[in-house]
Amino acid sequence: MKRFLWLCLLAVFPSVSMAQWYVGQASYPIGNDDYNDVRKLVVEKAIENASLQASSFISIENTVRDGILTSSQSNVLSQHHISEIVILNESIEGGKLTINLKVSLESKSNCIEDRYLKQLIVAQFPLLTPSQASAGDISNLPFHIGSRFKNELTHQPNVFVEEMIPQMVYKPITTMDTINLETIQGISEALNSQYQSQYLVFGYIRDISLYNEKKSSLLVDTVYPKRNFTIKVFMYDRISNSILLEEEYHGEGGWSFDSYSRVDLANSLFWRSEYGKTIVNTLFKVSQEINQTLKCEATKAIVINRDDAYITINIGKLHGVAKGDIFQHIKLKNITLANSVLSTLMPPDEPIHLEVVQVSNKISLLKVPKHLDKNGMNQHQIDLYDVVTTVEF
Numbered sequence: 001m002k003r004f005l006w007l008c009l010l011a012v013f014p015s016v017s018m019a020q021w022y023v024g025q026a027s028y029p030i031g032n033d034d035y036n037d038v039r040k041l042v043v044e045k046a047i048e049n050a051s052l053q054a055s056s057f058i059s060i061e062n063t064v065r066d067g068i069l070t071s072s073q074s075n076v077l078s079q080h081h082i083s084e085i086v087i088l089n090e091s092i093e094g095g096k097l098t099i100n101l102k103v104s105l106e107s108k109s110n111c112i113e114d115r116y117l118k119q120l121i122v123a124q125f126p127l128l129t130p131s132q133a134s135a136g137d138i139s140n141l142p143f144h145i146g147s148r149f150k151n152e153l154t155h156q157p158n159v160f161v162e163e164m165i166p167q168m169v170y171k172p173i174t175t176m177d178t179i180n181l182e183t184i185q186g187i188s189e190a191l192n193s194q195y196q197s198q199y200l201v202f203g204y205i206r207d208i209s210l211y212n213e214k215k216s217s218l219l220v221d222t223v224y225p226k227r228n229f230t231i232k233v234f235m236y237d238r239i240s241n242s243i244l245l246e247e248e249y250h251g252e253g254g255w256s257f258d259s260y261s262r263v264d265l266a267n268s269l270f271w272r273s274e275y276g277k278t279i280v281n282t283l284f285k286v287s288q289e290i291n292q293t294l295k296c297e298a299t300k301a302i303v304i305n306r307d308d309a310y311i312t313i314n315i316g317k318l319h320g321v322a323k324g325d326i327f328q329h330i331k332l333k334n335i336t337l338a339n340s341v342l343s344t345l346m347p348p349d350e351p352i353h354l355e356v357v358q359v360s361n362k363i364s365l366l367k368v369p370k371h372l373d374k375n376g377m378n379q380h381q382i383d384l385y386d387v388v389t390t391v392e393f
Contacts, residue, residue, distance in 0.1 A: 023088070024050025027098040034215060035097075039090075042099045047085065050103040114390045116299040116320040117160035120199035120290075121191070122150050123169040125231065127205045135210045135227075135259035142205060144265045145231075149283050153201075156291035160319055162197045169202035170234070179234065181241060188238045196314040196362070198300055199244070201290065203233040206248065210255055225255040227275050233286050235293065239300050239332070239387060240345065245293050249286055253278030300345075301327070301364075303386045310365040311354060311382055318361050325356040327366060327388035329381075345387055352378045354388060 026045035030038050088100040125142050133139040150164045169187055170179055188200055207230035212223045229252065235245035253275035257263045263270055270276045299319075305312035315321055329352040330345045354366035366388065368379040 021102050021104050022050040023100065023102045024048070025098065025100045027096045029096050030092070031095070032217065038097055039099070042090075042097050043085075043087075043101065046099050046101050047103055050101070113295060114299050116315065116390065117318070118158055118199060118294040118297060118299065119160045119162055119197040119315065119319060120153070120201055120235075120294075121162050121195050121197040122146065122153065122164045123167055123200065123202035124165070125149070125203055125205050126168050126171040127208070128172065129207075129209075132208045132210075136255075136257050137262035138208070138265060140265060141208065145205065145279065145283065148280065149286070152283050152287035153290065156287050158291050158295045159287075162195055165191070165195065167191070169200065171204055179243070181243070184236055185241050188236065196302070196304070198237065198239050198302075199294070200236040200238055201233065202236070203231060206230040206232050207250075210259065225259075226252055227255040227278075228252050229275070229279050229282055231282065231286065233290075235290060239302070244297075245290065247286075247289065249282050251278040251282040298389050300330075300387050300389045303382060303384055303388065304363070306382060306384055310357070310367055311379065311388075313364050313366060313388055314362070316360050316362045316364050321356060321359050321364050323356050323359055325364075325390075327354050327356070327390060328352070329354060330387045330389055331383075332385065332387055345389075352381065354379075354382075 024046040026042045026048075028038055028042045028045070085104075086102050088102060090097065090099040092098075124146055127133060127139075127142050130139065133141060146164055150161055153159050154161050167187070169184065184200075191200075207228045210225060210227050213226045215222050215224065228250070230248060230250045232248045233245065234243055236242070237244050253273075255275050256273050257270075271280060299315070301313040301315045303311055304314045313327070332345055352368060353372060355369050356364050357367050358365040373379055
């Protein structure tokens with residue numbers, strides 16, 4: 001009986017990720033190199049060492065937490081992602097820095113994936129402190145960041161970018177401000193007539209301040225101008241009215257430009273500079289994390305029209321939908337709580353499945369198959385703005 005119950009639980013929760021700890025170690029000679037640079041390299045190598053025990057290289061771009069790592073050339077993806085890193089100890093002996101750490105790896109091998117692209121829109125990313133742009137006169141940096149961020153997302157395998165919208169969704173007064181879901185929902189609803197995407201990606205650029213890094217040697221102290229790049233990113237699910245991702249990403253790079261002259265951000269020389277590459281690498285990390293987050297999300301589409309013959313949904317060929325595909329109907333219900341209203345997706349008591357009978361680039365026509373709707377009543381239960389999905393809940 002216990003074995004039967006365990007199998008039932010596995011069937012009900014097929015997408016539960018299992019985390020396991022792995023220990024890694026790495027050493028590297030310090031020499032005349034900057035200690036912080038060596039430490040970052042050793043941490044990265046120790047993570048790779050731990051990941052080998054899971055029979056797979058980890059994508060280091062997905063392991064930026066609390067500033068432990070800022071960049072890497074390791075791009076090999078795996079069936080695991082890092083949920084936590086703990087430094088056990090670090091020591092210097094014989095001129096070498098040695099670090100022991102443990103890494104919690106979550107397996108994604110059981111995640112439910114479908115072949116459809118997840119559709120999103122990207123809002124403008126304002127600069128939290130505009131005065132920080134005075135060095136180099138880079139006040140138009142947010143425009144370039146938005147454009148490059150859109151391009152990075154477009155190249156992700158699980159993402160379909162509908163549009164980079166001209167609106168700014170959120171700009172806090174201070175970094176201590178928190179977002180208000182009601183405000184975000186109101187902005188999202190105002191976009192409904194123009195955009196069909198399920199997800200809204202927005203945020204702000206928190207820090208682009210300039211500072212001097214001092215490196216000391218036996219004979220001389222050298223000062224290197226450097227610049228921060230910190231961006232706060234949110235991903236909002238417009239169907240469930242929830243924040244799916246909230247994360248801050250940080251990078252820093254050498255500033256090789258005259259701070260008293262305007263820097264040409266349209267010139268490739270800027271983007272090939274150390275600071276330009278820092279921005280590009282950071283945006284790549286953000287795009288990868290968004291892609292990985294959406295990878296295991298069930299595709300959901302909105303019913304945008306209904307008549308006696310067909311149910312029309314807001315995804316089509318561009319998202320991977322094909323004639324003959326099957327979707328399941330779920331109801332969007334509002335549950336009144338003490339001080340708020342909770343919007344939640346509820347499947348009907350008896351599942352209603354619909355088949356795609358016609359498909360164009362951005363919409364599809366669905367119909368309940370006759371053998372599943374002999375009295376013709378199932379399709380009439382589906383209302384405007386209800387949701388269809390590929391996964392049974």
